[in-house]
Amino acid sequence: MFSKIKVTFVILFCALMAGCAGQIKPMSSDEVSNLSQKRAAVAYFYPDKKINYNELVYKVLWNEYRSNSVSFAGLWDIESELSERFQTRFRQMGINQAVLARDLLNDEQYANLQEDTYTHIRAVLKAIKDGENFPTLTLGASYQKALADQGVDRLVLLGQYPFNIEVFGLTDSEIMRSSADVWVIDTNDGSILFDGAAYINFGHEYEESPREIESNNLHAFKEGIRSAVDKEFAPERLPKQMGFSNPQ
Amino acid sequence: MDARAILLIGSLLLTACAPTIGNKQDVRTTSFFVGETTKQEVADVLGLPADISRSDALGLEYWAYRDKPELSGLIVPVPVGGTAVQTTSFSTGQDGSYEFKDAAAIYVFDQSNTLIDVRYPSN
Numbered sequence: 552m553f554s555k556i557k558v559t560f561v562i563l564f565c566a567l568m569a570g571c572a573g574q575i576k577p578m579s580s581d582e583v584s585n586l587s588q589k590r591a592a593v594a595y596f597y598p599d600k601k602i603n604y605n606e607l608v609y610k611v612l613w614n615e616y617r618s619n620s621v622s623f624a625g626l627w628d629i630e631s632e633l634s635e636r637f638q639t640r641f642r643q644m645g646i647n648q649a650v651l652a653r654d655l656l657n658d659e660q661y662a663n664l665q666e667d668t669y670t671h672i673r674a675v676l677k678a679i680k681d682g683e684n685f686p687t688l689t690l691g692a693s694y695q696k697a698l699a700d701q702g703v704d705r706l707v708l709l710g711q712y713p714f715n716i717e718v719f720g721l722t723d724s725e726i727m728r729s730s731a732d733v734w735v736i737d738t739n740d741g742s743i744l745f746d747g748a749a750y751i752n753f754g755h756e757y758e759e760s761p762r763e764i765e766s767n768n769l770h771a772f773k774e775g776i777r778s779a780v781d782k783e784f785a786p787e788r789l790p791k792q793m794g795f796s797n798p799q
Numbered sequence: 800m801d802a803r804a805i806l807l808i809g810s811l812l813l814t815a816c817a818p819t820i821g822n823k824q825d826v827r828t829t830s831f832f833v834g835e836t837t838k839q840e841v842a843d844v845l846g847l848p849a850d851i852s853r854s855d856a857l858g859l860e861y862w863a864y865r866d867k868p869e870l871s872g873l874i875v876p877v878p879v880g881g882t883a884v885q886t887t888s889f890s891t892g893q894d895g896s897y898e899f900k901d902a903a904a905i906y907v908f909d910q911s912n913t914l915i916d917v918r919y920p921s922n
Contacts, residue, residue, distance in 0.1 A: 602847070603895055604820035606868070616872035617818040618895025621847035625860070718820055761819055762846045768839070 575747040577794030578735065582744055586735065587645050589704040593638040594652035594661075595731070597711035598669035600624040602772065604725075604761065606718040621762075627769055630665075633780065637709060640784045645795050646707065652694075655701055660694040664708075667691055672710045672732070688734060690741060699738040706736040709749065714776075718761040725761045726754050727775055733789070747792045751779045818868045822846050826864045826904040827919070836914040838862070841906055848906070849897040858910045866903035869893040 578586065601622050608615045623629075634651055641649040653661055667690050674686040690708075698706060711731040718725045729752070735745035753775040757763045764771045783789045790796075823846045831841060841862065842848075848862035873889045899920075907916040 604868070605871070605895070606818055606820045607874075608818050609816045611815050613876070614874040615818075615870055616874075617820060617868035618871040618893065619818075619820045619849070619865070619868035620895040620897060621849055622851045622897075623847055624851045625853070626842075626847070626851075720816060720819055760823060762823060765847050766843065768842075 575792055576745075577792060578745050580794065582735075583645075583794045586705055586744075587647055590648040590650060590702055591641070591646050591705035591707050591735075592652035592655055592698050592703045592738075593634060593641055593649050593707045593709075594664060594668075595630055595633040595637050595709040595711065596665050596668040596672075597629055597633075597731075598672050599711075599713050600629065601713060602765075603713050603715045604718060605715060606720065606761070608720070621765070623765075623769060627773065629776075633709075633711075633776070636777065636780055637707075640780065641707060644784055644790050644793075646705075649707065650703070652698070652706065655703060656694050656697055660697050663691050664694045668708060668710045672712060675732075676712070688732075688743060688746075690736065692741070695736070695738040695741055704738055705744070706734075706738050708732075708734045708736060710734075711751075714751070716761065716764070720761075723758070724754060724756045725764065726752070727772075727779075728752050733793075735793070745793055747789070749780070749783045749789055751776060751783070753779045821867045822864055826866070831906075831914055831917070833914055833916065838908050838912040838914075841914065849901065859915075860908045862906040862908070863897065863899070863902040864904045864906070865897065865901040869895050869901075871895060 601620050601624075604619045604621070606617045608617055631653070634653060638649050638651055652664065656664065671686065671688050677683075678685050690706075695706065709731045712729055714727060714729045716725050716727045729750075731749045731751060733745070733747045733749050734743055736742070737744055755764055755771055755775060764775070824844055826845060829844060831844075838860075845864060849865045850861075850863040852861045852863070853859070854861075870891050871893045872891060874886050875889065876884045877887050879885050902920045905918045905920065906914055907918070909915050
């Protein structure tokens with residue numbers, strides 16, 4: 552029964568991912584060439600700062616799903632760390648002049664960019680919950696103009712969806728699944744040149760408790776996220792999705 | 800298969816499991832030292848809190864813990880005739896997200912990350 556549920560879950564997950572992947576259109580070779588040569592600002596945001604655990608609990612006559620959400624707000628500056636990590640990886644991928652948006656925008660402009668990204672991610676989650684159409688990303692003009700004025704023609708923006716950990720007690724293992732929206736935006740006119748996704752998934756085996764992943768200042772969790780981001784830059788993944796067929 | 804093996808398997812099948820994603824220890828029976836225990840020590844003993852909030856004006860940080868994981872769904876076997884059974888899933892509408900009413904304990908830290916107070920809202 553457990554295996555059936557796990558298989559069903561995996562099939563549903565794959566179907567969902569395939570559905571998302573099917574809608575992603577790579578950038579044209581001209582646009583890839585532009586992105587390789589022009590200055591591009593990178594920013595990563597995660598509004599939740601939470602880890603959501605889900606567990607199937609065997610109760611003999613029935614099974615229960617239990618959920619628990621925990622916060623790491625203020626304990627790990629994930630936005631700064633992953634902005635830098637994505638910037639480095641994007642440079643290696645071929646966006647040769649990728650810089651951090653944080654270094655180019657003043658505090659107010661950066662806070663507005665952050666808030667607009669948070670608002671969009673939350674609106675998407677609400678739309679999923681309510682079964683409505685996904686909203687379109689809406690960004691403010693001030694920080695785009697500020698970037699364009701500094702010769703930064705492209706904004707590579709990442710918005711993270713919640714980190715969900717599925718716990719499989721029978722095997723003392725857990726799987727973290729999440730994704731981040733990845734947009735490439737033309738800062739001169741606000742048009743969205745690319746709308747894709749980075750999948751942040753990893754597995755972890757624990758000894759006694761699935762929450763060991765939080766121990767030592769989130770050591771295993773952070774390492775899992777870092778490793779998952781790096782894996783997403785394998786040639787056949789995000790680079791291919793974006794149209795970088797020959798990543799450098 | 801001998802009788803002992805059948806008994807062992809039968810016992811395992813009849814043993815319900817408890818959720819393992821809750822706090823590492825019971826917040827109602829875990830003690831800390833006000834004025835000494837640090838945030839990191841609380842996190843190491845209990846795990847991360849359900850919610851973290853701050854008062855910049857007071858210079859305080861509040862860590863709220865729920866009592867146990869929320870029930871978010873059920874899978875129940877339903878007889879459909881003869882010996883056939885099919886499973887049906889129900890959602891409770893809960894997803895583990897935190898609301899203040901869920902708080903079983905709130906730990907208050909000062910700017911030096913030291914525990915200065917513990918509150919139990921439901922008491």
